[in-house]
Amino acid sequence: MAAILEIHDVNKSFGGLRALWEVNLTVEEGAVHAIIGPNGAGKSTLLNCLVGRLKPDTGTVLFAGQPVLGREPYEINQMGIARVFQTPEIFEDLTLLDNVVIPAMAKHDGAFRFSPWQRVSARKELIEEAEHILEDVGLIEQRNVVCSSLSRGDKRRLELAMCLIQHPKLLLLDEPTAGMSRADTNNTIELLKKIGERGITKVIIEHDMHVVFSLAHRISVLARGTFIAEGTPEEIKGDPKVQEAYLGGAHA
Amino acid sequence: MFGKSSRQDWIFFLVFSAFVLTMPVTLAPLGAGYPDLLQKFAIYGLFAIGFNILFGLTGYLSFGHAAFLGVGSYAAVWMFKLLSMNVLPAVVVAVVVAGIFAAAIGYVSLRRSGIYFSILTLAFAQMSYNLAYSVLTPITNGETGLQVRQLATGPVKNLLDQDIRVLDQAFGVVEHGVPTTSLFGIEMSGWPGFYFCAAMLIAGFFIAMRISRSNFGMMLRAIKSNQNRLKYTGVNTRPYLLSAFIISGMYAGLAGALLAVTDPLAGAERMQWTASGEVVLMTILGGAGTLLGPVLGAGVIKYFENIFSAINENVLHQLFAFLPDPVENAVVAVAGMFVGEGWHLTLGLLFMLIVIFLPGGLMEGFNRILGLFRRGRSEEDGAASGADKEA
Numbered sequence: 192m193a194a195i196l197e198i199h200d201v202n203k204s205f206g207g208l209r210a211l212w213e214v215n216l217t218v219e220e221g222a223v224h225a226i227i228g229p230n231g232a233g234k235s236t237l238l239n240c241l242v243g244r245l246k247p248d249t250g251t252v253l254f255a256g257q258p259v260l261g262r263e264p265y266e267i268n269q270m271g272i273a274r275v276f277q278t279p280e281i282f283e284d285l286t287l288l289d290n291v292v293i294p295a296m297a298k299h300d301g302a303f304r305f306s307p308w309q310r311v312s313a314r315k316e317l318i319e320e321a322e323h324i325l326e327d328v329g330l331i332e333q334r335n336v337v338c339s340s341l342s343r344g345d346k347r348r349l350e351l352a353m354c355l356i357q358h359p360k361l362l363l364l365d366e367p368t369a370g371m372s373r374a375d376t377n378n379t380i381e382l383l384k385k386i387g388e389r390g391i392t393k394v395i396i397e398h399d400m401h402v403v404f405s406l407a408h409r410i411s412v413l414a415r416g417t418f419i420a421e422g423t424p425e426e427i428k429g430d431p432k433v434q435e436a437y438l439g440g441a442h443a
Numbered sequence: 444m445f446g447k448s449s450r451q452d453w454i455f456f457l458v459f460s461a462f463v464l465t466m467p468v469t470l471a472p473l474g475a476g477y478p479d480l481l482q483k484f485a486i487y488g489l490f491a492i493g494f495n496i497l498f499g500l501t502g503y504l505s506f507g508h509a510a511f512l513g514v515g516s517y518a519a520v521w522m523f524k525l526l527s528m529n530v531l532p533a534v535v536v537a538v539v540v541a542g543i544f545a546a547a548i549g550y551v552s553l554r555r556s557g558i559y560f561s562i563l564t565l566a567f568a569q570m571s572y573n574l575a576y577s578v579l580t581p582i583t584n585g586e587t588g589l590q591v592r593q594l595a596t597g598p599v600k601n602l603l604d605q606d607i608r609v610l611d612q613a614f615g616v617v618e619h620g621v622p623t624t625s626l627f628g629i630e631m632s633g634w635p636g637f638y639f640c641a642a643m644l645i646a647g648f649f650i651a652m653r654i655s656r657s658n659f660g661m662m663l664r665a666i667k668s669n670q671n672r673l674k675y676t677g678v679n680t681r682p683y684l685l686s687a688f689i690i691s692g693m694y695a696g697l698a699g700a701l702l703a704v705t706d707p708l709a710g711a712e713r714m715q716w717t718a719s720g721e722v723v724l725m726t727i728l729g730g731a732g733t734l735l736g737p738v739l740g741a742g743v744i745k746y747f748e749n750i751f752s753a754i755n756e757n758v759l760h761q762l763f764a765f766l767p768d769p770v771e772n773a774v775v776a777v778a779g780m781f782v783g784e785g786w787h788l789t790l791g792l793l794f795m796l797i798v799i800f801l802p803g804g805l806m807e808g809f810n811r812i813l814g815l816f817r818r819g820r821s822e823e824d825g826a827a828s829g830a831d832k833e834a
Contacts, residue, residue, distance in 0.1 A: 285665065289661065297676050301677075306657060307659040310653075311656060
């Protein structure tokens with residue numbers, strides 16, 4: 192399989208603190224690739240470099256052969272990278288349907304289109320697609336509800352729907368189950384497995400080993416700003432370096 | 444947003460238009476049925492509708508919109524002086540000039556958001572005010588203000604004091620004394636002036652309604668709700684914000700032009716920060732983000748300004764004449780603080796009450812009352828059907 196995301200020699204420091212050090216990673220097309228590591232290992236820094244929120248000091252990132260670094264977040268999204276945040280980022284005071292129609296519009300119309308005369312309600316195809324996606328994530332009943340009243344788990348589902356409607360080539364998930372109850376976590380795993388069938392490449396950053404081992408095809412372990420191991424879930428479970436750095440023997 | 448079908452919108456729009464056109468009759472019992480005040484209702488209603496497209500939809504609070512009002516007025520008066528006393532060229536040019544001005548100020552100010560954006564717009568407006576007041580005197584006539592003058596008879600030395608009106612001259616319009624604004628021969632003062640402003644208000648309201656229901660309007664709402672998410676959703680928010688800024692600047696320019704249409708002079712004080720603050724008050728008082736709210740807020744504030752400030756002690760004495768004299772004097776003394784010069788006090792109290800108890804403005808109040816009625820009715824229905832079952 193071809194590589195869809197290639198990270199070469201990325202370095203990033205904050206003042207004297209070296210957050211990322213000579214980071215290299217290749218993500219295969221169609222894979223579910225998990226990045227794990229203890230707190231402060233640099234996982235979120237790496238993700239922020241990928242979506243244009245942070246600019247690394249050196250290094251290159253190629254997405255489908257195109258350089259990513261130095262672009263604005265909206266340009267990176269238009270290239271086909273969608274992102275799920277640690278705390279769900281949604282349009283809180285709009286309805287669920289609006290929340291899903293907006294990304295569909297962004298996909299369809301591009302980064303900017305001046306259309307003050309076209310009614311939203313006239314864009315039947317977008318609304319229909321949005322309703323399909325809401326059905327897929329099990330939120331169709333609440334499509335005219337304002338989002339601020341949703342539970343954490345439902346907000347996460349909605350955020351996933353907002354990403355999925357854009358048919359991204361790569362989906363970045365930053366701790367998709369952080370702060371969730373066991374039941375919500377399991378629901379989210381089921382949902383992610385279900386959308387896995389669409390063949391979207393996913394990079395997951397996660398703390399919860401249960402989530403990682405239920406979803407990932409490949410795992411990379413980040414510790415103190417650099418990758419110390421990479422392999423299949425089985426290989427990672429048996430790697431003594433990983434156990435020392437992260438698992439602490441508890442999962443052995 | 445999808446709840447409102449286009450049919451409901453049309454009904455809403457027709458009711459609004461009918462109300463605006465019948466204001467001379469319907470507002471007469473409130474003492475507001477005279478053209479000068481109704482013109483102000485329509486003009487400031489337009490100003491607030493435009494302001495709401497920026498503030499109500501995107502959440503960006505501009506504290507300098509009076510600059511565009513002033514620019515519109517100046518541009519309109521210049522058109523009266525140079526082209527024609529017909530109001531159409533003046534209105535069109537004022538809107539275009541205000542739009543260009545807004546594009547320049549918006550381009551710089553929108554580099555920041557939140558309070559920094561507000562401060563930048565305020566700074567630009569104060570700069571415009573000071574420029575108009577002193578530096579740009581050759582264009583604005585400074586303190587005196589820009590006025591329409593008689594046609595030049597000989598060679599033109601100073602355009603500020605001698606008008607040329609090339610279009611009117613070309614069409615052979617004969618002028619007697621200082622000319623008045625007109626629309627193809629209909630004088631734009633008094634009631635015709637009001638109906639012209641009302642027509643503009645109705646058109647402006649219609650455009651704002653379409654924007655609010657459009658793709659563009661949806662993106663503006665998304666910016667207000669979570670701009671960060673929108674950026675990661677592939678939307679370049681800057682051009683959306685700039686478009687909204689320019690559109691609202693053009694509305695302000697139109698309002699400024701209409702001020703000049705109803706009274707053809709333009710002064711720098713129109714650009715002062717108090718005028719910018721007034722439109723913020725109007726929008727919040729009526730309900731930011733709603734269609735009707737800004738018009739309502741503008742009406743309430745202009746009503747207070749004109750009616751409450753006109754009430755004096757004599758009027759109060761007449762009003763409370765039924766009370767025994769000492770009580771009457773006491774009541775008049777207290778009430779006197781809230782009328783006449785003190786109308787700002789009344790407005791301030793009203794504004795405080797609304798912001799504290801109805802953060803969504805007067806529109807939230809109306810919606811709550813409507814909600815009470817609806818609930819009352821559905822409870823009655825429920826009771827009736829319950830009774831049926833028992834029977």
